[in-house]
Structures are given as C-alpha cells and as structure tokens.
Amino acid sequence: MPLNTLIFDVDGTLADTERDAHRVAFNRAFAEAGLNFVWDVETYGRYLKVTGGKERLRRFLDDHPQHQRLSDADIARIHRRKTDLYVEIVQSGAVALRPGVARLLRAARAAGWRLGIATTTTPDNVEALLRSTLGEEGERVFHYIGAGDIVPHKKPAPDIYTHVLQALAADPADCLALEDSENGLRSALAAGLHTVVTQTDYTRGQDFSGALRVLDHLGEPEAPARIVQGKDCGKPVCVGLEELQAWWEEAHAAKSTRPSA
Numbered sequence: 727m728p729l730n731t732l733i734f735d736v737d738g739t740l741a742d743t744e745r746d747a748h749r750v751a752f753n754r755a756f757a758e759a760g761l762n763f764v765w766d767v768e769t770y771g772r773y774l775k776v777t778g779g780k781e782r783l784r785r786f787l788d789d790h791p792q793h794q795r796l797s798d799a800d801i802a803r804i805h806r807r808k809t810d811l812y813v814e815i816v817q818s819g820a821v822a823l824r825p826g827v828a829r830l831l832r833a834a835r836a837a838g839w840r841l842g843i844a845t846t847t848t849p850d851n852v853e854a855l856l857r858s859t860l861g862e863e864g865e866r867v868f869h870y871i872g873a874g875d876i877v878p879h880k881k882p883a884p885d886i887y888t889h890v891l892q893a894l895a896a897d898p899a900d901c902l903a904l905e906d907s908e909n910g911l912r913s914a915l916a917a918g919l920h921t922v923v924t925q926t927d928y929t930r931g932q933d934f935s936g937a938l939r940v941l942d943h944l945g946e947p948e949a950p951a952r953i954v955q956g957k958d959c960g961k962p963v964c965v966g967l968e969e970l971q972a973w974w975e976e977a978h979a980a981k982s983t984r985p986s987a
Contacts, residue, residue, distance in 0.1 A: 731841075732841055733891075736855065737847055738906030738926045744928055745771075746821075748779070750811075751815055752783075754811045765786075771928045779809075812851055812854070816858045825944060826964065831860075841867060842868060846880040846886055853865060870893045884917035901920075902920055920973075923940040923941070947964050
C-alpha cells in the first residue's frame with residue numbers, strides 16, 4: 727500500500743512551544759511555589775533532552791542538590807500548575823504553528839490520509855494548542871491523539887508510537903512520523919516508522935541518523951524550507967504530500983534492495 731498515515735509529534739514539531747511557552751510556564755510555576763531558581767534559555771535547552779516535564783524537573787533537582795528537595799507529589803503539583811499556566815499562554819495566541827504545518831494537514835485530510843499525534847505532553851496542552859491554532863474543532867483534524875502518561879515509558883522508548891499505531895490499526899510500513907528531536911526520532915524508528923525531522927533551535931546539532939530528511943521546517947511556497955541532512959542537502963523545498971511520498975518510497979526501495987543477513 728502507498729503511504730497513507732502521518733503521525734506528528736507536538737512540541738517542536740507542530741509548534742515551537744518550548745522556549746517561550748513551556749519554559750515560561752515552568753518559571754511562573756516555580757515562582758508561585760516559592761522556588762528560588764529560574765530556567766534560562768540555555769538551562770532549559772540542556773534539560774529538554776529529558777523527556778517529560780515532571781522527569782525534567784526531577785533531573786534538574788537531582789543535579790542541583792543546593793535547591794529545595796521536592797517529593798514526587800510536590801513535583802506533580804507544580805507540574806499541574808505549570809500545565810494551567812501553559813494553557814493560558816497558548817490561549818492568548820502567543821504560539822503559532824510552524825511553517826507548512828497547517829498546509830500539510832489540510833492537504834493530508836483532503837487526500838484522505840489518516841493523521842495521528844504521538845506525544846507525551848499532557849492532553850490539556852495538546853487540546854489548547856490545537857484549538858488556538860486550528861480552531862475549536864482542531865482536535866478533530868486528527869484521527870487519534872496519543873498524549874500524556876498513557877504509556878509506561880516516554881521517548882526515546884517506542885511506547886507512544888506503538889500505542890498510536892495500535893489505536894489507528896495502522897501498519898508502520900504505511901506510515902510516516904514527523905519529529906523535531908533525537909529522542910523523538912529514536913522513538914519513531916524503534917516503532918518501525920520512517921521519520922522526517924524538522925529541527926528547532928534547541929534540537930539543531932542532535933544526532934538524526936536514520937531520518938529520511940532533516941529540514942529547518944516544512945516550508946511555504948513563498949518561503950521554502952531547506953534540507954539540512956539527507957539526500958539533496960541544501961536544496962530548498964516546500965514539503966507536501968508528493969515529497970513525503972517520494973522520500974517514503976525511496977526508503978522502501980532502499981530497504982528492499984538491501985542484502986539479507
């Protein structure tokens with residue numbers, strides 16, 4: 727069968743939410759909780775390599791024992807407040823979809839392709855982002871949304887992608903994942919998905935070995951993207967269904983001609 731399903735990560739892939747939304751919400755939650763530290767842009771980027779907000783905060787505290795120790799319940803409470811604050815930021819209209827995302831979603835829906843989301847950010851975060859950027863019916867653009875603590879292990883484990891594939895009753899061979907980070911790429915590849923990466927300022931320079939292409943974004947007709955890793959590196963492109971189909975077919979053809987062990 728031809729490519730017929732796209733599965734998107736959210737933070738960094740659908741929208742560049744990390745620096746000016748998630749980070750800001752964390753810092754506001756820290757201040758409300760009376761914590762005496764702030765995550766600047768560099769610090770947040772360093773701990774962004776830890777998947778999951780609660781896990782990120784725990785790792786930071788483990789690395790900085792001079793700060794107040796927090797129980798798991800304390801961390802969960804702060805993270806819930808951070809989610810509320812993030813939703814407020816997104817609902818204010820402060821976050822936009824990345825270039826080419828809305829265009830690609832419209833094209834995929836029009837062509838009858840299935841769309842899924844595979845993320846371990848909270849469902850409230852996803853709902854707020856989709857409604858703010860795609861309208862009140864934004865969630866209905868996707869056939870299935872896998873979000874939050876619904877799987878045992880977060881990226882780079884394949885659990886969330888495996889869960890979404892099962893929910894869509896989809897064969898990974900017929901699907902393509904879109905990610906922005908090394909952890910996301912590893913998660914998708916481990917679930918058997920060919921993957922295209924649109925890197926961000928935070929993920930630039932990570933190891934994207936195994937991606938079909940790495941781009942700076944998906945591009946718009948008046949402002950094309952640039953392929954930064956993979957075949958045709960340096961080429962400007964406005965990524966549409968034809969490009970994704972061609973890259974997917976290229977990967978399948980290469981796999982079929984690879985000698986067996």
